[in-house]
Amino acid sequence: MPEARPSAELTNRVGLHARPSVKLTQIAKRFSARIEIATSLDGPWTDAKSPVKIMRIKAVRGEILHVKAFGADAASAVAAVVDLVQRNFDEE
Amino acid sequence: MASKPNVGVVIVSHSSKVAEGTADMVRQMVGDAVPLAAVGGNPDGGLGTHMTLVLAALQKAWSEAGVVILVDLGGAETNSEMAIEMMAPERRDRIVICNAPLVEGAVMAATESSGGSPLEVVRHAAEELMAGR
Numbered sequence: 001m002p003e004a005r006p007s008a009e010l011t012n013r014v015g016l017h018a019r020p021s022v023k024l025t026q027i028a029k030r031f032s033a034r035i036e037i038a039t040s041l042d043g044p045w046t047d048a049k050s051p052v053k054i055m056r057i058k059a060v061r062g063e064i065l066h067v068k069a070f071g072a073d074a075a076s077a078v079a080a081v082v083d084l085v086q087r088n089f090d091e092e
Numbered sequence: 093m094a095s096k097p098n099v100g101v102v103i104v105s106h107s108s109k110v111a112e113g114t115a116d117m118v119r120q121m122v123g124d125a126v127p128l129a130a131v132g133g134n135p136d137g138g139l140g141t142h143m144t145l146v147l148a149a150l151q152k153a154w155s156e157a158g159v160v161i162l163v164d165l166g167g168a169e170t171n172s173e174m175a176i177e178m179m180a181p182e183r184r185d186r187i188v189i190c191n192a193p194l195v196e197g198a199v200m201a202a203t204e205s206s207g208g209s210p211l212e213v214v215r216h217a218a219e220e221l222m223a224g225r
Contacts (some may be wrong), residue, residue, distance in 0.1 A: 022121050022203050029207030051203045052220045 005041065006064045006078055008052035012088040020089040025051045028078050033071030035081060039063045048081060099205040099214045100153035102128035102161045103198050104146055104168040106139045114162075122202040125219035129153035140225050141168045146175035150187065158186035158211035160218065162198045186211060192218035 012020060028035045028048040036045035039059050045068070046053045059065065065085055069077040084090075105111040111132030118128060129149035134140035146161075153159055157196065161176075164167045169189060176187045188211065190197050197218035204217035 018199070019121050022199065025203055026122075026206060029209075049207070050220070051200055052217065079210070 005066055005068045006082050007064050008082045008085040009086060010059055010061050010063050010065055012091055013061060015063065016054060018055060018056055020091070021051050021054040023089050024054055024081065024084060025049055027084050028077065031069070031071070031073045031080070032076035033069040033074040033077040035067065035069040035074075035077050037068075037081070038066045041066055060084075078083075096208055097155045097157045098126050098208060099106070099157045099165050099201075099211050100129070100155040100159040101198055101202050102146070102149045102153050102159055102172075103128075103130035103132075103194065104141055104149070105130075105132035105164045105194060106141055106168060108137075110164065110194070114198050118121050118197060118198050118202045119172060121199055126202045127153040127155050127159075128202065133146070134180060141171045143171045143174045143178070146171050147178050150175055150179060155213045156186075157205075158214075160201050160205075160211070160215050161187065161189045162192060162194050162201065162218065163189060166192045188215050190215055190218040192221050198223050 035048035037046045037048050046057055067078045067081045103111050103114045111130035115128055115130035129152040130147045134142050138142045161172050162223060163172055172189050176184055201214050201218040204214045
């Protein structure tokens with residue numbers, strides 16, 4: 001089944017450090033869809049609702065975050081996550 | 093969204109500064125959607141933990157969804173266990189002590205709680221830190 005896999009470049013200064021990770025998971029949890037992110041389309045894909053797992057990616061500025069989601073509200077979930085990254089997590 | 097209560101988070105340290113600092117981090121990183129209480133030190137202002145202070149924190153952060161406790165060293169855990177025993181019987185089984193580092197565990201638990209997750213999921217989020225490093 002084809003799926004949209006949008007991506008966004010991490011442009012905030014610190015990358016996926018603690019605070020951005022917490023924000024990302026809080027946004028992800030608003031949706032019922034299963035949401036996963038990865039720094040490569042080949043994976044590994046990480047559960048976007050787990051702050052521990054998101055922080056372990058240790059993604060830094062300049063890396064591309066790929067986002068995919070499965071479920072009824074998948075499209076809006078992906079859009080919300082991409083939007084957060086593009087807004088630099090509202091930090092800068 | 094149905095407004096279900098979020099799981100409460102209680103921070104128990106031997107130091108009031110550690111407890112307050114940890115609570116500051118939780119509030120700043122996660123926000124105010126989670127019932128939160130932090131205690132540290134003994135009633136004389138020294139280092140230590142005290143059962144009655146922990147009990148007051150449990151009552152302050154009480155949520156019908158339950159409460160997770162994050163502790164630092166040995167006495168924090170035993171005083172937390174005693175404080176749980178002082179709570180009303182129907183509340184005791186909704187209070188758990190997490191096997192997790194104090195600061196990181198508190199932030200992770202609060203993050204999970206702020207998304208409306210149930211008690212066991214919140215506990216798991218804190219304890220996940222110790223697994224698979």
